[in-house]
Amino acid sequence: MSNIVLSLNGLSKKFGSVVANADVSLTLERGEVLALLGENGAGKTTLMNMLFGHYLPDSGTIDVADANGQLCPLQLGHPLAALSAGIGMVHQHFTLAENINALDNITLGAEPLLAVRRSTRLARSKIDRIIEKSGLKAPLSTPVGRLSVGERQRVEILKALYRDANILVLDEPTAVLTPQEADTLFENIKAMTKDGISVIFISHKLHEVLAFSDRIAVLRHGVKVGEMATSQADEKAIARMMVGAESPKVERTKIATGDPVLQLKNISVAGRSKRDSLEFVSLEVHAHEILGIAGISGNGQGALAQVVSGLMTLSEGTIQVGGKEITKPAPQAMISAGVGRIPEDRHREGIIGAMTVAENMVIERLEDSDIQSRGLLRPDAIEAYARILEHSYDVRGPGVTAAARLLSGGNIQKLILARVFERAPKVILASQPTRGLDMGAAAEVGRRLLEARERGAGVLLISEDLDEILGLADRIMIIRDGQLVETKSHDREAIGLMMAGEAA
């Protein structure tokens, strides 16, 4: 009896003309943690979606071990076949219904649909046993919409284990967790592998891959470019494999900070829910400074960004930009006062998808005389201006006269950078500026932010990626439950504890 529980053989998948995976083969052994490493868009998730039957591969086969350890071919393109073969998948975007509780989410589809009476007693005791063994604690009777992200993720894993999964796929499991929650998750995974469960986890974070996996497979542009035991892995070599070259290092110089350019004093806003409210928040961003706001998603980051963008009505407090108070905060007022905005959701709030790349580039400076004369736009001038920016910010796509929605995520971000930085704003609000970008594009964003800082701008960097904050920020504040706390520490562990709300 071999120890191999899963074998992917030469899987390929194309979307239109884009190759997502080309001839990828992988094996997984019993009780092993295999890390699937690669940049965004390397094809990791597509590969796993084929394994779980969400996508039908163009070519290739999958074999899964049956109860006797014999490898048998898996019916492709059917989630139900994958489920009954013992494959469980935890998607990056959770597949939970938020209006029903965790127990119902877990048992959904595992009990007869047409039974007149439903007994949850047996299900509950089975789930309790799984929780006890794996340590995956989550409240079972609360609607999932009210659970924290960490709890939702545990419900997702419980869903798979409840179906007796012995192969567990976790797609970017730590992307939404605090460092402590991530540690707990990896402890839970270790406990599960002792029970003979094999785990594939997808990640683009090198340090966690090195710390928690047994074996590493690296994907780049849809192709498997390397595979090694973690014990023999070399960090630099893997990074090179991922990006195809040495990862660009962000250089930052020491500069003395200048006068405050953005001051928020005792700001309170009441959002639709607690997670987008702020309570008596004060902060100062100086010229030549990057202020990093760290925190777990949903602790008021969105509200803070909206306040600085002028999108929220203040119930209390004042905003000053460049020493002048903004009496009526509104988007136009903030833009003219000198705030540049890199919004969190670049597709929805960063661009107007149906308008051209060129129009999107000038949309915040329509009053300038080189863009319009007597209220009429000057299309030739706009296009010429856009071509210069397209070149200097390396915006790649079907050209400046094409609709902006046709650009890829990374290039949309470059378009936004071009629009913001060309206006030389005093204050730059950057919300999650590198989320979903590959390493090259992320490094470019970091470089531009540091450049702006050198020029004399103040940057308010709101990010859930602690590494990004530690790499770029001069000062760090932590946002939690709509309140801000400054920290002198630049230590991952300590900041992580503060993000989670425990005393550092």
Place this chain on the structure above:
Amino acid sequence: MDILNILLSESFWAASLRIATPLIFGVLGALLCERAGVLNLGIEGIFVVGAMCGWLAVWLGAGLWGGVLVAALAGAFFGLLHAILTVPLGLSQHVSGLGITLFATSVSYFSYRTALPNVSSPPRIEPFQPLDFPVLADLPFFGTVLFQQTALTWLALFMVVAVWYVMNRTALGIAIQAVGDNPDSVEAQGLSVFALRIGAVTAGSSLMALGGAFLTMSAFDAFFFGMVNGRGWVCIALVIFASWRPGKALLGALLFGAFDALQVRLQTQMGAAVPGQVFLMAPYILSIVALVIAARSADYPRALLTPWFKGQR
């Protein structure tokens, strides 16, 4: 006070429940469709189909319950049509629903004329009679209000309980709630999004048709053109007022029924001073007001109006 006298009278409350009955069926049907994530604007036409088919079946010699069954099946057919257009084909739920309403209404009128080419006054059937509960019917107040209603009203009240039970106490209901919130959650657990949605829309539509059948087989004894008169649209508003909950659906339908019963009585008392149309408007205006208040906090099924396709995530 006149209004106080009306509100305290037994006949007013009996009329409220009677007027509410078709709305109860309609709101429950709309609720079922929308909980699964599909808006069914075919409701107005499905009411007409139910009213026509149920009545026609009885007129052609079927029993009353046979007529109810025919109405339910006819409603299910148009529901299935709407479901096929909007679920696997993913067409706009608004456009398909309005199309179903126009189509179903016209087909009903057409069939009526074809079946009865040469009648001037609508032929009558022997409709459902009030159920005779011995002893209970003689109770003060409740005797008149509850125990002198027809079997269809009782069926509507039973359906409130049945829909509540299915939605909250069975695996099927939980799955319908889930598919209206996040279809991916259902697919990831190996259930069919299409089957759940098509099933819910079909079942919901047959409930709507029962609302129509009540009109021709219990409230009146004949089929008239234009007799549904916007009741389906009222249900679409009431389901939001009800926050997609069967218990509150009953409450909403009763509230509308009460307004309607009240305006009829006010018309007779004050008709000389105020034009009757003002009273006719009242229930609709009040339901818009109630909707404005309730809709602000409405918790829409998150996947409502969003078609789902396999492999698109």
